[in-house]
Amino acid sequence: MRGxxxxxxxxxxxxxxxxxxxxxxxxxxxxxxxxKPLESLAAPLEAHITLPPNLLWGELFYxxxxxxxxxxxxxxxxxxPNNTPEVILDEFHRLKGDPSFDDAALKAFxxxxxxxxxxxxxxxxxxxxxxxxxxIDALWSSLTRHPRxxxxxxxSRLRLRYPYLIPGGRFNEIYYWDSYFIxxxxxxxxxxxxxxxxxxxxxxxxxxxxHVPNGNRTYYLTRSQPPMFASMVxxxxxxxxxxxxxxxxxxxEREYAYWMDGEDSLAPGQAHRRLVRLADGTLxxxxxxxxxxxxxxxxxxxxxxxxxxxxxxxxxxxxxRAGAESGWDYSSRWLADDAELSTIxxxxxxxxxxxxxxxxxxTTLAQAYTLNGQHDRARHYRDRADARREAIHxxxxxxxxxxxxxxxxxxxxxxxxxxxxxxxxxxxxxATPHQAELTARLLERELLxxxxxxxxxxxxxxxxxxxxxxxxxxxxxxxGLRDYGxxxxxxxxxERWIATNLQRYTLEHKLLEKYDVFTNRxxxxxxxxxxxxxxxxxxxxxxxxxxxPQTQTIPDPILLA
Numbered sequence: 001m002r003g004x005x006x007x008x009x010x011x012x013x014x015x016x017x018x019x020x021x022x023x024x025x026x027x028x029x030x031x032x033x034x035x036k037p038l039e040s041l042a043a044p045l046e047a048h049i050t051l052p053p054n055l056l057w058g059e060l061f062y063x064x065x066x067x068x069x070x071x072x073x074x075x076x077x078x079x080x081p082n083n084t085p086e087v088i089l090d091e092f093h094r095l096k097g098d099p100s101f102d103d104a105a106l107k108a109f110x111x112x113x114x115x116x117x118x119x120x121x122x123x124x125x126x127x128x129x130x131x132x133x134x135x136i137d138a139l140w141s142s143l144t145r146h147p148r149x150x151x152x153x154x155x156s157r158l159r160l161r162y163p164y165l166i167p168g169g170r171f172n173e174i175y176y177w178d179s180y181f182i183x184x185x186x187x188x189x190x191x192x193x194x195x196x197x198x199x200x201x202x203x204x205x206x207x208x209x210x211h212v213p214n215g216n217r218t219y220y221l222t223r224s225q226p227p228m229f230a231s232m233v234x235x236x237x238x239x240x241x242x243x244x245x246x247x248x249x250x251x252x253e254r255e256y257a258y259w260m261d262g263e264d265s266l267a268p269g270q271a272h273r274r275l276v277r278l279a280d281g282t283l284x285x286x287x288x289x290x291x292x293x294x295x296x297x298x299x300x301x302x303x304x305x306x307x308x309x310x311x312x313x314x315x316x317x318x319x320x321r322a323g324a325e326s327g328w329d330y331s332s333r334w335l336a337d338d339a340e341l342s343t344i345x346x347x348x349x350x351x352x353x354x355x356x357x358x359x360x361x362x363t364t365l366a367q368a369y370t371l372n373g374q375h376d377r378a379r380h381y382r383d384r385a386d387a388r389r390e391a392i393h394x395x396x397x398x399x400x401x402x403x404x405x406x407x408x409x410x411x412x413x414x415x416x417x418x419x420x421x422x423x424x425x426x427x428x429x430x431a432t433p434h435q436a437e438l439t440a441r442l443l444e445r446e447l448l449x450x451x452x453x454x455x456x457x458x459x460x461x462x463x464x465x466x467x468x469x470x471x472x473x474x475x476x477x478x479x480g481l482r483d484y485g486x487x488x489x490x491x492x493x494x495e496r497w498i499a500t501n502l503q504r505y506t507l508e509h510k511l512l513e514k515y516d517v518f519t520n521r522x523x524x525x526x527x528x529x530x531x532x533x534x535x536x537x538x539x540x541x542x543x544x545x546x547x548x549p550q551t552q553t554i555p556d557p558i559l560l561a
Contacts, residue, residue, distance in 0.1 A: 132505055196241070202232065311342060352406055396414070420456070481493075
């Protein structure tokens with residue numbers, strides 16, 4: 001096999017499966033252990049289930065990923081084995097020394113011993129002429145997965161307790177922050193059962209693992225995603241379950257502890273995992289991952305990114321993983337040089353959206369403790385929320401530049417990127433009226449395009465940059481602007497985004513993960529093609545069409561793919 005048996009990246013270089021550290025921290029000033037013992041990152045289920053694919057399949061994993069028998073590195077790590085690892089690996093080791101066991105033979109071996117449980121693309125397509133609301137309402141069933149009642153299969157999938165929604169396409173598992181925007185559409189479609197299930201499943205993951213993983217896969221256990229759980233609890237409490245704040249208080253507390261891990265011993269100017277204490281003692285958060293190896297679902301891509309740059313490979317891989325935790329994988333937000341993904345520096349950045357979400361978690365905890373009659377605890381979290389709001393205003397707002405942004409905590413000052421996440425302080429109500437008005441003008445001037453808001457004002461080839469627009473950023477901006485009285489701009493963004501979705505739907509009879517908001521042609525960039533389905537696109541569109549019903553007429557298609 002081409003390069004496979006050379007094993008250029010041996011297993012022991014990357015992970016210490018028995019509790020040792022795997023690499024040095026990316027920045028000496030982090031003051032943190034690089035990797036926690038693998039056993040502490042997984043639920044106490046059967047050993048095969050908790051092991052990520054690189055540890056479960058060992059040399060077979062590296063052979064498959066190095067030989068690129070699949071164009072997408074995620075394909076193999078999502079396959080379901082047809083037999084036990086022992087049987088499959090014994091057969092692999094028996095065959096691998098045969099001179100005829102080339103790349104094609106390896107592909108045939110994997111096809112024989114593993115099965116895909118992903119839906120075909122046509123599962124997400126509507127019949128021509130079908131109303132888009134009807135299509136979305138029907139799609140929820142296609143995107144729903146039902147946990148197996150028997151012991152979970154020997155796959156990378158983490159078991160959940162209730163039916164759950166996947167985004168679609170290559171994303172055949174639950175995703176953390178996607179779930180909030182999917183929830184919006186489920187409510188509008190009258191699927192309150194599934195909306196409640198989403199919250200209960202995330203609570204289950206927090207109880208099992210101490211946080212909500214990026215997705216319910218073993219290879220996602222070392223990171224999370226933007227912490228939207230408190231926002232989902234709030235929606236549940238306001239619409240379906242008035243006791244939700246108290247019911248999910250332990251899980252919200254545990255998630256907060258995950259993001260604040262290390263604060264008791266953290267000195268000024270130091271960082272530990274997701275927490276940074278600035279020189280003046282201020283606490284703010286960053287994105288992180290507990291490993292500094294290539295992502296298993298993007299193994300080949302991450303190897304190539306590190307080899308293309310000049311930074312130490314473990315720094316690149318740690319920052320790529322932290323960028324994946326942000327949900328913005330990838331964007332000029334995280335890059336020192338827009339043209340080079342290898343200059344990614346996610347862990348050096350204190351993002352405005354992450355800290356706004358953690359402010360919301362603190363205020364939600366305060367509200368939950370107030371309802372519980374625990375007023376000292378409520379006061380504790382109100383004080384924390386007040387301190388974080390002041391810190392966001394001090395470090396993530398630049399009055400001279402008249403904008404919110406992400407703070408470079410080593411260097412001081414905002415990163416140059418202007419992006420859709422600057423609307424988060426409006427959506428969660430922590431911007432002043434002055435800040436909101438200036439943010440509205442900046443969004444209008446820098447990001448508003450013919451088809452909605454672009455993710456950033458940079459054209460880099462990354463999928464979370466121009467010319468692409470994404471459903472969650474439209475929702476946050478539109479509703480944040482509405483809350484601050486910027487109704488005309490909110491309506492403009494909504495109408496343009498709805499038109500973009502409807503035009504592509506008329507042409508292709510499906511809804512996509514992202515859109516080119518400059519020309520409404522197919523969105524590109526990133527590591528994979530735009531995916532069909534698509535969970536948060538469906539959820540946001542369904543909700544926006546209810547807010548702006550006069551935009552429901554499907555326009556004539558104006559551009560071709």
